[in-house]
Amino acid sequence: MSNSRGKVWPRIAYACGTFGHDVFYAMLATYFMIFVTSNLFNSGNASHDQYMIGIVTTIILVLRIAELFVDPFIGNIIDKTKTRWGRFKPWVLVGAFVAAITLALLFTDFGGLTVSNPTLYLILFAIVYFVMDIFYSAKDVAIWSMIPALSFDSHEREITATVARIGSVFGANLVTVIVMPVVLYFSVNQNGGAGDPTGWFAFACIGGGIATLGAIILGIGTKEQDSALRENKTDTSAKDVFKVLTKNDQLLWTAIAYLVYGIGINIVNNFNLYYFIYVIGDATKFSGLGVINTVIGLLAVAAFPVLTTKFSRRKLFFASIAIMVAALVIYALSGTNVYMALFGAGLFALPQPLIFLVVLMTITDSVEYGQLKLGHRDEAVCLCVRPLVDKFAGAVSSGIIGLVAIWVGMTGGASSAGITPENLFHFQLVMFAAPIVLMVIATFLYRAKVTLTEAEHARIVAKLEETWDKINK
Template sequence: MTSEPVSPAVPFERNRWTFSVGTLGRDMVYALVSLYLIVFITEVLNASDTFVWWAGWLILGARLFDAVMDIVMGSIVDNTRSRWGHYKPWITIGAVASAVCTLLLFTDLGLPDTQYVAAFALLYLFWGLTWTMNDIPYWALLPALTLDQKQRERIGALTKIFATIGLFSVVVAIIPVTGALGGDTRAWFLFTAAVVTIMLAGQVVTLVGVREPRLAAEQPKVTLRGLWRVVTGNDQLLWTAVAMVLFMTGYVTTTSFGVYFFKYAYRDEGMYTPFGAVLGIAQLTGFLVFPLFRRRFSRRALYTGATAMVVAGYLVFFFSPMNMIWIGAAGLLLFIGQSFIVVLMLVFLTDCIEYGHWKLRRRNAAVTFALQPFINKVGAALGTQIVSVVVVLSGINSAATPDDVSAEGLLMMKVAMLVLPLILIVAGYLVYRAKYRIDEARYSQIVAELAARGELTDDHR
């Protein structure tokens, strides 16, 4: 776990694989909390409308507060000086602490609504803060491994493959596994314990396996005033963040409605698992073929094509009959296109580190890359809040059976699941086209100028 330059004994491929493996369990935990905590509350605990209403707003507030704390955590990581480097101490502390908080979130505390709301608020806030301790340094480690755009894309694609396996293993397994275990709170706790164990094992692989090169000269510690300048002075970072928040809000909103759609609209909750498997395969396929398409097309062309696929997928889904052939085809379009956009936005964000270094004359990788989890949390917060409000207003939460949900309630869910996300994702693409300026040629020029200024080390080559 020492921070040392990459040498021939520690090749790029080792860093690439050991870093990527760490996302497997992390994304299992994140999927469990971001997609299924609200399902656990409404379908397993059978919480009242009042509790669901307040829980939704508490989740929104906690995530937005935690998203702001991401930036602060980024500065803490950048200011960290240890024998293990900037990142690994916080990755370790955050992994263990967030594992404990995740287990507590999926535990029936046996409290009355009023007390449970207060306890839930504190637990969720602690979960967000401890997750931040792990999330910020983990993702900041990626751009610290190389300055080469192609290598970053290779790491990003492999990372997202493992992340997708983790995410969709939860999507596919959670209903049948918890059902086989009894479907009660104990079953969900056991499932959560297994997921948390996998996360901790993956983090050990990253901590032991990754060797961090020294890409740039050591930077002075960032102050609060400097922190503000790092974020607001990087215009490309801010526009990337806007585009990503719009995309992630749309994406999380759609996926969070999955269980409700198949239970109340499709009327066969059992089909959620095979549908999730199809989407997982689609997303994995997208990550696997991304490097092949990248050899022939520019990033801008790939983003345009991927957005067109996503738009087509939403339109097919909205107008399709309740038939798995049509719904499955829509899912393939949506998630193959989405996989390309996820990788592209990840590398857009990494390139903003060098842009900020070039423009502001200081390198703050963790602060800059803190925008990634910030974006994910804001998107997840808004998406979850949309779901919690809609399941109450549509009558879904209070419905004893699918037959008790009105046609108007189902239409409300369908619009929130498919129309609103489509608008948000297209808006994110338009922001990117209008404002993002770091293409391949511009990035090469930025790195060359940083090297000429003596602000990079020999390890960056």
């Protein structure tokens, strides 16, 4: 009993860290592109503004793709980190502080440079975004890589991940609740319900402050567990980092399936606010979706440990996809009906935390799978894959959002009354039909290639406990 009580504070502290972390992620992955397309470029010259939106979107996409090759090395550096505060916490704290400052800068026009000197603005934007992305990546890899360092038992990991995900779900959906009230409260010009740059900058500062506070609480309240199984006699060299990723087939196929799925759901999630602004015509109703998603998200996550005792992770994955496809059909048929749109969007969000946890647990268990197969343990290198995939999926979807927003006329001072039926049809094809196709493809990949079950992981851990000293020479 005392052991159980002793785990409560570390779990709460960890959840505070993931709460703040997902506040930041939602700001970056979803609302930053809305700021770019609706507020950052509003010079009065539509062709110039659309050109600048296209360039910024391209810069983000290129940097995120380049990050695919950087994140594994960040994970490798973290794996080799040895401090009295542990392997991960220094990266969480420093990453949170630098990322918060740089993201706040990105929610500005750098003192009017978007108009006075667009070329200089683009150069500075690329530099600041790159710095933000690197430090955010270090924090992202470190914070989720802590799970296999806290326990080797799959069920205990599920409890830890569940508590952490409760924090992250609450954080992400809190942003949905507060984004428009905060932006509009601090805005001088309502801009058709999309707010102005002052309001968006205030939103960025508040969100960055929350993320940094969460990282500090995590740093104070958590402690890594010592174990002989976490010790490598030799570290993985930089040149061998990608071998870890490619030779660990369960890690690789889980990542590929999750990437395809992630692009699909990010398209929908990123377009939600556009739907309320430009289709329904009332952005204030969007906060209702945040409340709905917070409640159902927390319920879904809390149910995860129970569901995994009754159903396998694989069955949970497939059932979740089926619910999400049905939800998108309802959402697509909602038109301007606010309540039907809220129901469809809420139902679509319901299984997302479950799939996140299924994938996170599979990737976490792949640490021991790779340890047995390759002869060395790579916690952060393996766990960097999940945030890497999330960020890459977010970058691809952000690119799609920016280009589609230009294509269908949802930029600058546009309003719902100005969206033509043809553009609305194009918007709905991208927002609803494309994600359904992507999620179905992801399901087939997961079913065919991912075989690392809970029982298989338990067998691997037992084998490692018997043989690790001989393997790890």
